[in-house]
Amino acid sequence: MESALHRFKAEFFKALGHPVRLAILDALREGEKSVGRLAEELGLEQPSVSQQLGILRQRGFVEARKEGTSVHYRAADPDVYTFLDLGRAIFERQLKTQSDLLSELQETSSPS
Amino acid sequence: MESALHRFKAEFFKALGHPVRLAILDALREGEKSVGRLAEELGLEQPSVSQQLGILRQRGFVEARKEGTSVHYRAADPDVYTFLDLGRAIFERQLKTQSDLLSELQETSSPS
DNA sequence: CCCAAACATTCATATATTGCAATATACCAT
DNA sequence: ATGGTATATTGCAATATATGAATGTTTGGG
Numbered sequence: 001m002e003s004a005l006h007r008f009k010a011e012f013f014k015a016l017g018h019p020v021r022l023a024i025l026d027a028l029r030e031g032e033k034s035v036g037r038l039a040e041e042l043g044l045e046q047p048s049v050s051q052q053l054g055i056l057r058q059r060g061f062v063e064a065r066k067e068g069t070s071v072h073y074r075a076a077d078p079d080v081y082t083f084l085d086l087g088r089a090i091f092e093r094q095l096k097t098q099s100d101l102l103s104e105l106q107e108t109s110s111p112s
Numbered sequence: 113m114e115s116a117l118h119r120f121k122a123e124f125f126k127a128l129g130h131p132v133r134l135a136i137l138d139a140l141r142e143g144e145k146s147v148g149r150l151a152e153e154l155g156l157e158q159p160s161v162s163q164q165l166g167i168l169r170q171r172g173f174v175e176a177r178k179e180g181t182s183v184h185y186r187a188a189d190p191d192v193y194t195f196l197d198l199g200r201a202i203f204e205r206q207l208k209t210q211s212d213l214l215s216e217l218q219e220t221s222s223p224s
Numbered sequence: 225c226c227c228a229a230a231c232a233t234t235c236a237t238a239t240a241t242t243g244c245a246a247t248a249t250a251c252c253a254t
Numbered sequence: 255a256t257g258g259t260a261t262a263t264t265g266c267a268a269t270a271t272a273t274g275a276a277t278g279t280t281t282g283g284g
Contacts, residue, residue, distance in 0.1 A: 003135065006131040006132075006135045006138075007131045008203070008207075009131075009199070009200070009203060010129050010130050010133075011129075012202075012206070013126075013128040014126070014129035016122075016125040017122050017123075017125035017126035017128075017129045018241090019119045019121075019122045020118075022118045022122055022125075023115065023118045026118075034260080035261055035262090036259090036260065036261085045243095045244080045245095046262090047243095047245085047261085047262080048242095048243075048244080049261095050260095050261055050262055050263085051242095051243090051262085051263085053261095053262095054262075059206065060206035060210055066250090068252070068260090069250070069251045069260045070251095070259090070260055070261075071260080071261060071262090076206075076209070077202055077205060077206070079198075079201070080202055082198065083195070083198050083202055086191075086194065086198060087121070087124065087195055088121070089191070090124075090189055090192055090195055091121060091124045093189055093191075094171065094188075094189070095120075095172075097172055097188070130271090130272085146230080146231095147230070147231055147232090148229090148230065148231085157274080158230075158231070158232095159232075159233085159274080159275085159276095160273080160274080161231095162230095162231055163232080163233085163273095165232095166232075178280095180281065180282070181230050181281045182281095183230075183232090
């Protein structure tokens with residue numbers, strides 16, 4: 001018996017568990033951008049960006065606005081950046097802990 | 113060229129993108145618990161819990177303390193709960209938006 | 225030393241994601 | 255209509271992740 005809530009929340013986190021999707025969200029901090037511009041800034045092919053945007057859109061992380069032939073995307077909820085930044089802080093603490101452990105292991109030249 | 117930072121951060125989110133791992137973290141809000149107790153509370157097999165704990169440990173989300181034959185786990189950084197709760201708020205807003213969209217679609221009985 | 229309890233790891237298989245290339249669609253101008 | 259530009263979708267092989275059963279390992283008791 002594994003709560004449905006946890007399954008949904010897992011989907012939420014999974015949506016953020018991809019480097020390109022994180023890069024897209026970061027690029028959208030500066031405001032609305034077209035697919036082409038995102039592709040250019042991130043140095044990726046248009047179809048890749050479009051595909052990841054599709055996933056972010058499905059999950060409600062971004063919203064699209066059509067203008068002529070191009071589509072402009074923006075973050076759906078600015079609070080997601082507060083969230084990402086908090087994640088970053090925790091993430092960096094984890095990195096530090098891990099590198100501390102690493103150097104601790106290296107101090108003893110003869111591991112166990 | 114896709115930043116290494118985004119790759120690492122994606123790993124961070126991926127670690128949280130699993131229902132059992134989220135359930136484990138939630139269960140540890142109440143404090144340290146043994147593997148067996150977690151398995152019992154969550155209604156899962158011990159190996160499954162142990163495996164997911166292993167992943168959470170690798171990524172630095174939990175820490176273990178050995179006591180006799182059993183191992184007690186706790187959250188490595190209490191701030192992760194602030195983070196999860198903020199995620200929950202955003203996640204719920206997304207759900208609401210999506211259900212709004214859904215009912216909007218259903219108002220028109222003849223979908224385009 | 226031998227057994228049992230509590231965890232951890234391994235392995236095989238099923239399932240899901242990714243990355244990429246090709247193709248399709250929408251829109252605008254001529 | 256035709257062509258060009260901007261986005262979206264699809265198909266598929268490669269890879270990664272999940273699931274569940276079996277097996278290892280460590281610890282403490284007798």
